Amino acid sequence: MSIFKSSSILSLWGVILLATGVALAGANFGREATPEEMAAWNITILPDGRGLPSGGGTAVEGAAVYGEKCAACHGQNGTGGPADRLVGGIGTLASDKPIRTVGSYWPYATTLFDYIRRAMPYDMPRSLSNDEVYAVSAYILFLNGLIDKEARMDATTLPKVVMPNRDGFISYWPE
Structure with a gap:
């Protein structure tokens, strides 16, 4: 197997693992609004x-x-x-x-x-x-x-x- 192919496969696995980690962690954007904030x-x-x-x-x-x-x-x-x-x-x-x-x-x-x-x-x-x-x-x-x-x-x-x-x-x- 060529070095180019090996590094491509390794990079692909890295991206897959990173995406899986992000998906499992959740988006974690912001927070839920409080009742006081919604009332305002x-x-x-x-x-x-x-x-x-x-x-x-x-x-x-x-x-x-x-x-x-x-x-x-x-x-x-x-x-x-x-x-x-x-x-x-x-x-x-x-x-x-x-x-x-x-x-x-x-x-x-x-x-x-x-x-x-x-x-x-x-x-x-x-x-x-x-x-x-x-x-x-x-x-x-x-x-x-x-x-x-x-x-x-x-x-x-x-x-x-x-x-x-x-x-x-x-x-x-x-x-």
Whole structure:
């Protein structure tokens, strides 16, 4: 047998033994997430309000947070800036030029809370406290004429806000 063949066979056996050892040892990547870690990422909020956290806020409180954290992108009164407008457009969806805003298009107020909590402000997502998110949500709902300025939004009251387009979406799934 030639030296080349012997070294090839020896190398092949080395690779097989190494692969067997790795397979027996297991991948051993990472670790199982703890219940606390999973709870921290379980931030799903359903349209009926399930999953909303404790806390609360009013439009009056939200105006200050909005001015500091939101107005640069969405405009001073939510009517537009570099980012989408949040206010107005109610009754325009069936027109030639629909204006899709929180007040005209979004079907649930809980979705507003969920989106702000997850994604806003754009440059620092998930940086607002629950109270700040409730307050900003209340402020945007107030600007759209959907709640009073003093109305406190929390896990009980927010799901009760009836958005103008709540029944404007068609489900393709049977009930």
